[in-house]
Amino acid sequence: MPRNTIEPPCVLAIDIGTSSVRAILFDRMARIASPAFQKACDMETTPDGGVYIDADRLAAEVGSVLDAFCAAGGHPAIDGVAMTTFWHNVVGVEGDRAVTPLISWADTRPGTVISELGRRLDAAETHKRTGCVLHASYLPAKICWFARNDPDRFARVERWMSIGEYLFLKWFGAPACSVSMASGTGLFNAHRCAWDEETLASLPVERTQLTPVSDVDEPVRGLKDEYAVRWPVLADAAWYPAIGDGACNNIGSGCVDEERIALMVGTSGAMRVMKRADAFTIPEGLWCYRSDRRRILMGGALSNGGNVYGWMRDTLRLGDEQSVEQALSRMAPDSHGLTVLPFWAGERSPGWHDSARAAITGMTLHTTPLDIMRASLEATAYCFANIYGRLRAITGDSSEIVASGAGLLQSPVWMQMLADILERPITASAVTEASSRGAALLALEASDVLEDLSAADAPMGKTYEPDPANRDRYREAMRRQQDLYDMMMDS
Numbered sequence: 001m002p003r004n005t006i007e008p009p010c011v012l013a014i015d016i017g018t019s020s021v022r023a024i025l026f027d028r029m030a031r032i033a034s035p036a037f038q039k040a041c042d043m044e045t046t047p048d049g050g051v052y053i054d055a056d057r058l059a060a061e062v063g064s065v066l067d068a069f070c071a072a073g074g075h076p077a078i079d080g081v082a083m084t085t086f087w088h089n090v091v092g093v094e095g096d097r098a099v100t101p102l103i104s105w106a107d108t109r110p111g112t113v114i115s116e117l118g119r120r121l122d123a124a125e126t127h128k129r130t131g132c133v134l135h136a137s138y139l140p141a142k143i144c145w146f147a148r149n150d151p152d153r154f155a156r157v158e159r160w161m162s163i164g165e166y167l168f169l170k171w172f173g174a175p176a177c178s179v180s181m182a183s184g185t186g187l188f189n190a191h192r193c194a195w196d197e198e199t200l201a202s203l204p205v206e207r208t209q210l211t212p213v214s215d216v217d218e219p220v221r222g223l224k225d226e227y228a229v230r231w232p233v234l235a236d237a238a239w240y241p242a243i244g245d246g247a248c249n250n251i252g253s254g255c256v257d258e259e260r261i262a263l264m265v266g267t268s269g270a271m272r273v274m275k276r277a278d279a280f281t282i283p284e285g286l287w288c289y290r291s292d293r294r295r296i297l298m299g300g301a302l303s304n305g306g307n308v309y310g311w312m313r314d315t316l317r318l319g320d321e322q323s324v325e326q327a328l329s330r331m332a333p334d335s336h337g338l339t340v341l342p343f344w345a346g347e348r349s350p351g352w353h354d355s356a357r358a359a360i361t362g363m364t365l366h367t368t369p370l371d372i373m374r375a376s377l378e379a380t381a382y383c384f385a386n387i388y389g390r391l392r393a394i395t396g397d398s399s400e401i402v403a404s405g406a407g408l409l410q411s412p413v414w415m416q417m418l419a420d421i422l423e424r425p426i427t428a429s430a431v432t433e434a435s436s437r438g439a440a441l442l443a444l445e446a447s448d449v450l451e452d453l454s455a456a457d458a459p460m461g462k463t464y465e466p467d468p469a470n471r472d473r474y475r476e477a478m479r480r481q482q483d484l485y486d487m488m489m490d491s
Contacts, residue, residue, distance in 0.1 A: 008027065009079035013440045016085040018043055030437055066231055080447060143160065164176075246297060261395060273391055274296070286390050303343070304383075306406065333473050337371075381422075427460050
């Protein structure tokens with residue numbers, strides 16, 4: 001954007017994902033006002049399900065992105081720095097140093113302690129209070145897993161925190177934890193907006209080991225001298241505590257109330273609805289987090305999304321994306337005869353089986369790699385349909401579905417599949433960098449620059465209408481998948 005068209009105040013948004021870190025400047029209208037400064041930063045993985053990264057390595061990558069942004073020069077005055085990070089990450093800290101790896105939501109190793117957790121906590125009541133189920137994704141399982149598998153390092157941990165908190169500890173000398181990030185831990189009471197004492201009493205963690213909770217309207221100022229000198233253009237800015245990436249994606253793509261449901265496919269996938277609510281119940285199989293004290297975010301998440309597409313294309317050697325798209329578009333729905341459980345990275349919503357793994361049935365000597373690809377994309381869409389069925393109990397049938405995420409928007413064939421399978425129109429978001437934009441919008445609202453999130457228009461793209469001719473075929477395929485799921489999960 002030309003400098004003379006930027007409307008101040010400006011907010012720099014830092015987006016820390018599971019595969020990259022980026023920094024993008026936005027003006028008061030939430031328009032992108034700078035190029036994206038980005039650096040890849042992949043997680044480590046292990047054969048037993050580990051997904052983690054050294055917290056100091058990730059902090060260094062964030063710092064290098066900010067170095068590049070500041071070195072580019074020519075920036076307008078920056079009033080605020082917003083941040084969004086992936087939910088459910090945790091690192092153990094001693095003093096001001098990490099003593100454990102930062103483990104991701106995708107790390108399935110903590111699933112080995114779920115049976116123990118089930119004896120300590122009433123699963124249904126915990127879900128009602130915290131909005132989270134007993135699952136490897138969340139901190140109750142992660143902390144218990146650390147205690148069992150690495151007792152020496154566990155004993156050294158003075159505080160447990162997310163990467164956003166750890167960065168604030170380094171940059172300002174004290175961590176900052178937002179309501180949003182706390183709400184995704186499984187240790188937080190989603191109704192009272194406070195750490196859940198009943199859950200903490202059942203775990204090897206003390207209340208004092210968790211960061212006091214603040215909200216997005218409580219920014220921090222005063223970078224340590226070394227960072228103020230390193231990033232002078234950011235030295236006087238208000239720094240807002242990190243917000244969960246799902247909440248920011250909803251906000252950035254314009255899904256800020258019950259009129260719109262966000263459907264996002266990046267590496268993983270999710271369907272979410274945001275609403276203001278003083279009292280609420282959480283449907284079975286879904287979770288409930290927050291963007292702030294005023295708004296809840298309810299929905300379901302899949303551990304499998306664009307990662308399934310990428311795995312299929314690379315492992316089956318299908319060629320470039322354009323060729324794959326063209327070939328998939330020529331295939332009739334469910335013409336392959338395959339039934340797939342698409343749990344390459346395990347299962348979250350709505351069944352939450354930690355031990356779930358991918359399965360493909362119905363293959364013959366005539367099965368092709370494209371058959372497997374199409375069947376897997378359809379199967380992932382059936383999982384979204386299962387989540388949508390539960391969300392409809394909250395929103396009814398009138399909500400517009402807005403799609404975002406590179407994993408989905410780059411595949412019109414997959415978009416059409418989802419419209420057909422959900423039996424609802426799906427509109428592609430025309431917002432680029434939705435999560436970064438959402439973080440910036442929350443900061444603009446918190447600083448009273450923006451009266452309300454709904455005041456910021458989100459551009460929309462093409463709408464994909466469902467084809468009624470495909471309805472019965474897809475419904476039958478969904479029944480096959482459910483039968484296979486029931487058989488595999490009961491075995």
